[in-house]
Amino acid sequence: MMEDKLKGLRSKRRAQLAIGLFIGIGFGFLLQKGGVTRYDVIVGQLLLDDFTIFKVMASAVISGMVGVHLLKSLGLVSLHPKPGSLGSSALGGLIFGVGFGILGRCPGTAAGAVGQGSVDALLGGVVGILLGAGIFAWGYPRIEEKVLRRGDFGDVTIPEILGVNRWLVVIPAVLILVGLLFWLEGMGT
Amino acid sequence: MLEQFEMDLWSPYVVGAGIGVLNCFAFLLSDRPIGCSSAYARASGMIERAVRGPKVEAKAYYRKFEPVVDWEVMLVAGVVIGAFLSASLSGSFRMETVPPLWRERFGPDPILRIAAAFAGGVLLGLGARWAGGCTSGHGISGTAQLAASSWLAVICFFIGGVATAMLLFRAGG
Numbered sequence: 001m002m003e004d005k006l007k008g009l010r011s012k013r014r015a016q017l018a019i020g021l022f023i024g025i026g027f028g029f030l031l032q033k034g035g036v037t038r039y040d041v042i043v044g045q046l047l048l049d050d051f052t053i054f055k056v057m058a059s060a061v062i063s064g065m066v067g068v069h070l071l072k073s074l075g076l077v078s079l080h081p082k083p084g085s086l087g088s089s090a091l092g093g094l095i096f097g098v099g100f101g102i103l104g105r106c107p108g109t110a111a112g113a114v115g116q117g118s119v120d121a122l123l124g125g126v127v128g129i130l131l132g133a134g135i136f137a138w139g140y141p142r143i144e145e146k147v148l149r150r151g152d153f154g155d156v157t158i159p160e161i162l163g164v165n166r167w168l169v170v171i172p173a174v175l176i177l178v179g180l181l182f183w184l185e186g187m188g189t
Numbered sequence: 190m191l192e193q194f195e196m197d198l199w200s201p202y203v204v205g206a207g208i209g210v211l212n213c214f215a216f217l218l219s220d221r222p223i224g225c226s227s228a229y230a231r232a233s234g235m236i237e238r239a240v241r242g243p244k245v246e247a248k249a250y251y252r253k254f255e256p257v258v259d260w261e262v263m264l265v266a267g268v269v270i271g272a273f274l275s276a277s278l279s280g281s282f283r284m285e286t287v288p289p290l291w292r293e294r295f296g297p298d299p300i301l302r303i304a305a306a307f308a309g310g311v312l313l314g315l316g317a318r319w320a321g322g323c324t325s326g327h328g329i330s331g332t333a334q335l336a337a338s339s340w341l342a343v344i345c346f347f348i349g350g351v352a353t354a355m356l357l358f359r360a361g362g
Contacts, residue, residue: 010220019218020260024267026211027223031268032275033196034204039288046347046354052201057328059205060212064333067213077216082321082331084338089327092320093342097349099316101357102309104288106324106346107317108225110310111265115272119286119299120306126229128310133226134233135311136318137250143319144249158335169335181202 006076028112037112039104039120046101051189058177069170079157086151103128197279212330219260222334224326226317228265230254233314250318294358320345 009015034056035041044050071077100106103125105113110129113121136143159169193199208223215223234256238245245251276282286299295301317323320342322331328346331339 006217006220009218016219016260017258017263020263021267021270023211023215023219023223024264025271025274026267027208027264028268028271028273029275030199030204030207030211030271032272033199033279034201035198036204037272040290043288043290043354043358046350047358048351055201056205056208057324059202060208060329061205061332063206063209064212064329065209065335067209068216068333071213071217078220079334080220080222081334081336082327082338084321084336084341086341089320089338089342090345092316092318093327093345094316094349095312096316096320096323096342097346097351098353099309099312099314100324100346100350101353103306103313104291104309105313106225106328107229107313108265108268108323108325110313111225111268112272115269115274116276117282117284118288119284120288120302124303124306125310125313128307128312129226129229129314129317130233130236130310132311132314132316133230133318134237134314136315137230137234137248137254140248140250148319153337156337158337158340161337166335173335 002076027108028115031109031112032116037105037109037116037118037121039113039118042106042109043101043104046104051184055181055184058181062174062177065170066174069166072166081155081157083155084153085148087147087149090151091147099128099132194275194278195280197281208329209333212333215330221260222326222330223264224261224322224330225265225268226314226323226326227254228259228261229314230318231256231259231262316349 031037036053036056041050041052045053068077072079105121105125107129110121110125114126159166212223215221231254234245234251238256287297287302291302322342324346327339327342332343
């Protein structure tokens with residue numbers, strides 16, 4: 001019954017575009033209220049002076065991880081882990097990191113920064129990200145062949161690698177993240 | 190209630206937990222995780238098509254990520270609107286070109302800041318598509334799903350980011 005309703009909703013194109021917009025509005029609202037659309041907060045995290053980014057991300061991972069796996073156990077959602085490889089995830093991740101450190105925003109927080117009036121995030125950041133994505137699309141066939149396939153491990157999840165039930169990873173992961181957050185608060189950062 | 194919306198900053202834990210809940214809604218209502226960077230690839234394809242014509246659609250990458258307005262493009266548009274609402278309600282909306290921390294280290298020149306932001310943006314866009322996701326798709330959604338690719342990518346995002354920020358702000362005193 002519930003599954004059929006969800007299936008129907010997921011196949012309606014206009015409704016889906018509206019849902020994407022509304023989730024985006026909520027996401028942007030929260031990012032701005034969290035202060036994480038600010039250059040100083042992001043670079044403060046990368047300089048290990050201000051742990052706001054870590055606190056927001058860890059909390060989002062904790063609630064998302066518990067929620068998504070509960071919904072999965074109820075049979076209401078499917079997981080969509082992204083495929084990865086050393087050439088893609090590690091090298092791409094490092095290139096991203098250098099850009100992250102210079103721009104002081106990521107693709108999501110750059111969009112949020114535009115909404116709060118950050119001119120550098122619009123004229124520099126968003127324009128740059130669009131060009132960077134375009135350069136990747138232009139080079140994609142060669143990058144794919146020569147780099148992205150190196151050290152391919154597919155769309156595997158950590159519980160699948162370990163060969164254990166999902167909850168045997170979810171619960172310890174949540175405990176570790178909660179422990180780290182308490183430790184950070186204890187340090188007064 | 191309205192007072193909450195007019196506050197400048199919320200607790201990072203409330204904000205993070207809320208983002209995780211939104212991610213659950215994305216899975217439940219749309220059968221997909223929250224992500225941002227593929228929207229930039231599609232938008233880039235749409236701009237290129239407007240300039241160079243429909244032959245752009247033949248590129249292998251745009252056959253994979255069609256240059257059309259999809260769920261994620263709407264999400265990124267929503268992020269701009271949501272952040273604008275939040276900043277307007279708290280009175281923190283402000284046109285700013287040079288962030289305070291940047292000004293302290295590199296001075297008030299807006300051209301220098303925009304040029305640096307542009308260079309950073311190019312690497313960010315390139316790296317996000319290279320890694321197949323950004324701080325949202327890998328950092329928040331992929332990690333929550335316990336995807337191996339996402340945990341590796343997010344660790345590399347922060348290794349690259351911390352090294353770059355330290356080099357920019359701590360090198361040479």
